[in-house]
Amino acid sequence: GNSVTQMEGPVTLSEEAFLTINCTYTATGYPSLFWYVQYPGEGLQLLLKATKADDKGSNKGFEATYRKETTSFHLEKGSVQVSDSAVYFCALSDTDSWGKLQFGAGTQVVVTP
Amino acid sequence: DTEVTQTPKHLVMGMTNKKSLKCEQHMGHRAMYWYKQKAKKPPELMFVYSYEKLSINESVPSRFSPECPNSSLLNLHLHALQPEDSALYLCASSLTGTGNYEQYFGPGTRLTVT
Numbered sequence A: 001g002n003s004v005t006q007m008e009g010p011v012t013l014s015e016e017a018f019l020t021i022n023c024t025y026t027a028t029g030y031p032s033l034f035w036y037v038q039y040p041g042e043g044l045q046l047l048l049k050a051t052k053a054d055d056k057g058s059n060k061g062f063e064a065t066y067r068k069e070t071t072s073f074h075l076e077k078g079s080v081q082v083s084d085s086a087v088y089f090c091a092l093s094d095t096d097s098w099g100k101l102q103f104g105a106g107t108q109v110v111v112t113p
Numbered sequence B: 001d002t003e004v005t006q007t008p009k010h011l012v013m014g015m016t017n018k019k020s021l022k023c024e025q026h027m028g029h030r031a032m033y034w035y036k037q038k039a040k041k042p043p044e045l046m047f048v049y050s051y052e053k054l055s056i057n058e059s060v061p062s063r064f065s066p067e068c069p070n071s072s073l074l075n076l077h078l079h080a081l082q083p084e085d086s087a088l089y090l091c092a093s094s095l096t097g098t099g100n101y102e103q104y105f106g107p108g109t110r111l112t113v114t
Helices: none
Strands: A003-006 A011-014 A019-021 A023-026 A032-038 A044-050 A056-059 A062-065 A075-077 A086-093 A101-103 A107-112 B004-007 B010-013 B018-025 B031-037 B044-050 B053-057 B064-070 B073-079 B087-094 B109-113
Touching: A003 A086, A003 A101, A011 A019, A019 A107, A023 A032, A023 A086, A032 A062, A044 A062, B004 B087, B010 B018, B018 B031, B018 B087, B031 B073, B044 B064, B044 B073, B053 B064
Parallel strands: A011 A107, B010 B109
Antiparallel strands: A003 A023, A019 A075, A032 A044, A032 A086, A044 A056, A056 A062, A062 A075, A086 A101, A086 A107, B004 B018, B018 B073, B031 B044, B031 B087, B044 B053, B064 B073, B087 B109
16 A cells, blocks of 8 residues: 655754755555645645656745655755744655545654744 | 635534534635544545545544535534544645645644533
């Protein structure tokens, strides 16, 4: 079956530091990959997506590249801000999953001034 | 506009009450979803509606009853809930229920069962 594994948190960083959150996946079909962000007390927001191998998704300074050879979709940001403090979820949707999203466990990121 | 709205934002109910959660989207999406999220966990899928028909029920107890009156609205009727049902309930929508379209989430309803 499909699964998503992402690094455990919390990840604590200083403002302007470089952020990487690792995400690897297993899938039986041709998945699309997503990063969602959840700020405290809110719902999930789509951060970025990639639908095929070598696609790069980007938004708000965040980037992730769909790597089929390593089955990975790591999230990166070059210079984080306090406002980036949130929980980040890696997720996949497979062609045979009828729209079901398979989420990773989530990684809490805490950015300090 | 990529907005999914949910009402109410907060709900406190007793174990004998009946209440409903509402979700609305005006993006022309034909798939809508209910998720349950416990603290510090990812969302868990409960139900999927595709073209107003229930296509997936993830073995959810019958005290949760979904309804999709039209392509823009999704309800979740609650009856005789248990304290362990306290959670954040999220609604989402996507263009269709097949393929790999992204889902857009609402802000959620924080439910407390007393």
